[in-house]
Amino acid sequence: MSITAGLRRYEEINKEVSQLLLSKNKAVIKDVNGQRYIGCGLDEGKTVEIYGTAGNDLACLLNGGKVILYGNGQDAVGNTMGGGEIIIHGHTGDALGYGMRDGQIYIRDNVSCRGGIHMKEFREMKPVLVIGENAGSFLGEYMSGGTIVLLGLRLKRGDKLFGTHCASGMHGGKIFIRGTFPKENLSPNIKVVSLSKEDEKELEGYVKNYCRFFGEDFEEVMSKPFKKLIPATSRPYANLYTPN
Numbered sequence: 001m002s003i004t005a006g007l008r009r010y011e012e013i014n015k016e017v018s019q020l021l022l023s024k025n026k027a028v029i030k031d032v033n034g035q036r037y038i039g040c041g042l043d044e045g046k047t048v049e050i051y052g053t054a055g056n057d058l059a060c061l062l063n064g065g066k067v068i069l070y071g072n073g074q075d076a077v078g079n080t081m082g083g084g085e086i087i088i089h090g091h092t093g094d095a096l097g098y099g100m101r102d103g104q105i106y107i108r109d110n111v112s113c114r115g116g117i118h119m120k121e122f123r124e125m126k127p128v129l130v131i132g133e134n135a136g137s138f139l140g141e142y143m144s145g146g147t148i149v150l151l152g153l154r155l156k157r158g159d160k161l162f163g164t165h166c167a168s169g170m171h172g173g174k175i176f177i178r179g180t181f182p183k184e185n186l187s188p189n190i191k192v193v194s195l196s197k198e199d200e201k202e203l204e205g206y207v208k209n210y211c212r213f214f215g216e217d218f219e220e221v222m223s224k225p226f227k228k229l230i231p232a233t234s235r236p237y238a239n240l241y242t243p244n
Contacts, residue, residue, distance in 0.1 A: 002028040010035035010055065021046050034074065039067040042084065056093075059086050062103060075112075078105050081127075087213050094136075097129045100146065104128040104206075108214045112136045113163065119173060121145030130210050137163030137185075140229070144172040149206050151221060152179045160185070167229055169236055175229040176203050178221070186229070189236040193228050 003020070005013050013035050020027045025046055029038065032052030037060065039048040044064030051070045058074070059067040062081035072090035076098050083102040091109035099118040102125040113136035116129050120143075127146035132153050139162045140148055152161045161181040168187040176195070183192070195203065203226060211218045 002030050004030050005032045005035050005052065007033060008035075010037060014038060014040070017048065032071070039065065042067065044084065059084070062086065078103070083125075089214065091133075097127065100127040100129070101125055102127050104130070104209070106130045106210055106213050108132045110134050114138045114141055116143060116146070116148045117141045119143045119146035119148070121173065128206060130206050132210065132214065134159060135162045138165045138168055139163070140167040140170050140173070140175050141165070142169040142171075143167065146173045147202070147206070148173070148175040149203065150175065150177050151207075151210070153216070153221070166190070167231070170231045171234045171236055172231065177227050177229060179224045189232050190229050191232045193230060195226055195228050199228060
């Protein structure tokens, strides 16, 4: 059984999804045309499969469930998610994974500005964001935890791996970058370092997932070297405040 969205209001669609998931573990939604809040607060053990273009706040507050999108997502995908998995066979808009606390997001193609903004982690809760192509400006802005992986696949001549002000205000977490990148677009509070053995093992797991989801060749993806971006300090704006 599937739900057809068409041009119906998002409230109506989401109500049907909620009712279906009371008795089923999976809901399929076809012909999605920008309806918002699909998969919002989805619990562990539940899956929503979407065909079309999802509207803002797809899978916001995700609570352990799985959302698979065959198409593109608009802004704030995975907003404040607290666990689960989002897999997007396309690209997304701004503020991907805004404030995400746990769980994993895999984007086949590219993301717009402020991907991974305000990502954070606590103890065993460690969010992960994997981007297949490139990212806009302010990637990883104000990150205080978690991991971003930027693969740079399928880039054309002249394409930049990320836009300006990458990791602006970042004070925790890490970003794995594959291949060469524009160092002038990095924020001054960021250090570029080599991967440790532990980093390599962690990264391989994420890349294997990406390749499994989107049909890429693992060995080919890993054939280019990676670098790691980390904050130089946990207080990047300390000089802006009056000391006590």
